[in-house]
Amino acid sequence: MTSHAQHYLSGRHEEVWADLGALGQVPDHLREDVREVADLTMARVAAHVSRLAESLPELGFEPSGGFPFHTPPGPDARAETAALAEEIGGVPAALAAYLSTVGEVGLTGDWPEIGLHYHSVPTWTEETDFSPVTGSPDPLCLPGIDHLRFWVEECLRAPDEDEGVPGAEDTRNTIARTRPVSAVTSFDLAPDELHKANVSGGTHDVLLPDASADPVLIGVRGRPGVTLVEYLRAVVAHGGFPGWELNGLPLPEPLRALAAAPDF
Template structure:
């Protein structure tokens, strides 16, 4: 279904309602998976790299009201991103966990570059308030590159960049730029890969080296 929606380019008006419904259902399911992982991580001894940020902060009514205004201010959000802001919210799986081989704040920094086993790429997503903040930094008339998440380097406590989406867009899905080893990957594709790997899709590049505890988090995505 998503391949067909992406092939449309800008979504025609007569298909907009159906395409939006697909995006909504997709992100409802993503949110359910994220909630499961967020509850399981602390049980494995995971500790957030930012003690002020919970692993998952679902959207509130105020988030959704803000999204309504952002759609107008940006000039169009891709359906996948809009639904993600409305149903998934903020996600922050970056941190340390011995059982998951996450020791970025305890041991010497990796000397390799992503992708690879030193960079599990824990799932992180900004919410509507992150997008609103980025809008405030723009000069009038500029297009927006929205840093949806830190990149693999920054998640590993190194100097790096971001995973970005370029706005405005009237497409069903949107390319997520800056993901190491995954040129052209879209938001939905990235979330599918991330959920399949228990929130740590970087292990897909070296599956034979993945920690045994990751088995308890992995699943077959239903979206």
């Protein structure tokens, strides 16, 4: 029987991810196959992210706070992601592969040529209408493994009734690594379009634990039910700023130069 990974390598990218999405929770006998598809996918995403991060400064984009656009994962990211997934009861294959392969990305900042002034002079104010028609270009902004690690430790931390007791912090850290997550919890994966625009907003979330192939991103304006892989396709197709798809306007020239047909 031909595997999902073999079908994926033959070019049937969207069809394979649709089939994997239909699985729900991935059965044990398909986990390695699904993991391979996720790894192949995120290797291609990583190449696009690297291309965008290298090109944006040359086009006049100024990163916010002087932070790099892209920080690839360290050598231990895959092992740590697997350990955290086991600890909490499951992380979707696409998200695990993203954390292990792509790393932290933040395409936020100021780009005067296309009218983005998120930090030097805010493009929008709290009173601005943020409907999908006039909303933020939603630059790609996703975390690395550090954010998942922090979230797991916060979710599993013991109550603070022993605060002030000598050695209590060490005790809490020990408990945090041994007590399982007892219920599905919302993981704040990324800032939403408003936070990315440097105004008060919310987050793009996924529910964990989850052993599916591709998680739904909750709270993405104008994209109900969008999955991580689908969202990343929109990112690549719009030069790193997928919100432009929703405002009914053509991509500015700099973004047209960065946009590419998703190959995953």
